Amino acid sequence: MDSKLKYFPPKWPDRFLEFYCNPNRLEQIQGDAYELFYINLEEKGLAFARFRFLIHVLSFFRWSNIKRSKSTYHTFSQGAMLKNYFKIGWRNLVKQKGTTFISVFGLACAVGCCMVAYLFIANIWFKGMHQPNKDEIYQLTYTVEEEKGMVTYGAVAAPISELIPETFNQLVNHTRVSRDFSILISKNESYNQRTLFVDPAFMEMFIYRMDYGYPGALLEPDQVILTHELSEKLYGNTHPIGQELSLVVNGEEKLYTVGGVLADLHDMDMFTFDLLVNIDTHPNAIENLPLKDAWNSEVWTFVQVEEGADIANLNTGLAEITSTQNKINPEKPYLKLETVAFTDLVYRVDEIKNGVRDFLGLGPQILLGAIGLFILILAVFNYINISVLMASRRLKEIGVRKVIGSRRSQLVFQFLSENLMVCFIAIFLGCLLAGFIFLPGFNEIASKNLKIELFRDSNVWMFLGGMLLFITLVSGLYPALYVSSFKHINILKGNQKIGSKSVFTSVLLTFQFMLAFISIVAGVAFVQTNYLNENRDWGYDSADKIIVNVPSSEDYLPLKNKLLALASVNEVSGSQDYVGNWIREGELIFQDEKFEISLLNAEANYPEVLDLKLKQGRLFNPELISDMEESIVVNQTFLDELGLTFPVSEKITFDSASFNVVGVVEDFHTIFFQSPIAPIVIRASPDTTFSYLTLKMTTGSAESSMEAVKEIWHETIPRGLFEGKLQTEVFEREFSDVRGVQNIILFAAILAVVLASLGLFGLVSLNMTSDIKDYCVRKVFGANLGDLSKKMGKRYFIIWGIASVLGGAFSLLIISSFLDSFFAFHSGVGAFQISIGLLILLLVIAVTVGSQIWKIMKANPATILKAE
């Protein structure tokens, strides 16, 4: 025996056994294992014994021997226990219909808002990410050295696409993609459409669902594929396949038939386009071009490699192509050709110029995200407050459960399971709200086409799951932990006070009021700004004027003459750009300083036709030759920025000519109020053709003459796209944009106020119910309306005060910077907006508290006090 005990069983398996084994069984099992070890040691030697010991330890690793947090008998009842949790939870929810409604409604609204914000943001970041081949697709880019340093471009020389298969053997497909705004003519109507010229392989690399036709339609060069949207617009309900349409590209008209229609893309595609056309039918197809020109035309180029292909090989091949390109095109040598993964394109928006994705628009994302977060916080706080209060109704239940032996973790689980149920219902309703109310409204406002794709988008599920978990834990953990921490002895003795007056509740309520306050201020400020801007003086008289476009210079004179012949037209003037739209920028040097200015080239009578208000000096005189060559009219901002006063003795030099300032006009808005008024120079250009004609009509006839103007226009230019509009409508799009934003903000503000007041109502009425005897006793002893209101409302008015101070400070900071980012001209945030916010909140509090006081006043103390 002594000799045997020189050796011991191996340590690690032994520890493992101790680690996993159920303590009730450990002794016998370990004992047997040891005994067997020594038997084996005697019979077969040390190594074998050790090995067998390990085997035995492993073979004891069975379900029945493993240590678990609960003993075996509990596992059997786990299912029933869970069911029980949910049953109790459900009964509680149903019993408290009012408060459940407040929680569920608030959370559902929050989920709906977050869902819309999520979809909007995901739409920007996950564009194109549903493509099944996304991981195998790469875009080619090249880098060149420019004045400002290295610049990467997203479009490469067109012939490169054809060279890639020669240098890389793991290639599956490659396509060129070229975007063009071409005029589409169908049934004698012309439209301006975004056309994507692609190789037929495009449809194999990128997979689209088709409504009609088949993806290979582009293999027939005279066929095009339309988007669902365009097909609806052109053909409505008739079958689109085989319909004819023609495209005018670079002035050449070409006939196509419709070969396919894509299913609705829901804005989720990487490319934005209306129709797909075979690139070989483009008038500038590289086959028709001389070598040099072919290499000068640039297109987006995408390649699809085999799964798991080494992209480094492709890059070595690209180095060869780079040298080919640099031989053919030595003026613009590529430093390198590179591939960018399709999935990375969105992250490299800023680096790649002329790429597929141009800008991400962070502003709206932040706005929507912030709104979603605001509403979510409001709803969650409501829920926390209410559930703490509700739990106070269940103190006895908690006490009894604790006495009977319920562990704290079980109570926490009971409360969390109730939360989970509420959140689940809220998320379900939230999705419905988002899908049927919020999202259609938002799509309308933002002219988007977002949709909840439950079946095709796994990210939505992840988002929903994340929301469920997040809301459940955030809103439920505190009440659950707090309530379950009470000592049962205190609860049952009735010593436990809870909730209604706790600092925590007040803090949450303050925060809610603050959020509601900020949203009101934002809403008011935005509405006021819009009101001011809609009534803002544009600096000229916009009435009775029509602007029409002139597509090409040979049409200019005939069109002008024909329009002049129209009876209602008083005067016609040509201009290079028009007021109310973007005006090209120029640069002038004055006293060795550079100035950025807007330069408007126009006919001499343009300022007059537009009714610009002359401040000093004179407008152009068409009779004077010198006015054509060396005179300019400027706006007041121009003088201010250059530090000049009229009359200006100095000559102004730009475009290598010098000019005299003959007149100053009042400042006028050439672009929307989002940008400040720029210094502008109007030059009576000696050119005889312009891109736009402005018609001054007889008073009140502008709108009614529009049809006649359009008719004349089409007569003169049969194959063009008429873009005429009234001068009064030049800001129409911008106005509808900001009205959309205004609606969103107003909606958020109203929702915030509703949620905050619902939360307040829940709190007040719950407190009221628990304290009603107190109030009745007071009433019996002669307390009047004033005393009761003071007792009841004091706390809320203090909270209102704190929230107002904090909210006021925050809104001054946040809202004004928000307005600054949106408008150059806005109302600002001042006493007016803040006091409206204060009033609305005060009103909400007064009504909510008042309704409860009214309840007490009406109540008969005798019945209430007699009740027990």
Place this chain on the structure above:
Amino acid sequence: MKGYHLGELEELILLTVGILDQEAYGVGVLEEIKKQTGRKVNISAIHTVLTRLEDKGFLKSQMGGATEERGGRRKRLFTLSATGRAAIEEVKTLRNKLYNQLPPLALDFSHGL
């Protein structure tokens, strides 16, 4: 009564525990089975069956009999309960009854008729 359902190994171990009388525990049963039938049974399987038989009420157990080889740990000593003995009896009766119904090989002339 539906009767006792005993698996083959269960029956074997139940019998062994009966034979060992007061000295039946994991390794003891293992060794006894090896000695009596030459069959090597895994120790963890024996433990499982012992536990199961105890759950069914065929065995009783108490702790005791620490030895040095066991590192001073006690054994769980199993003894046959009254139900256990009844179960063995019943299984045996059933076996015998079935065995007796086997037709004697020598008297089988039915082949070829």
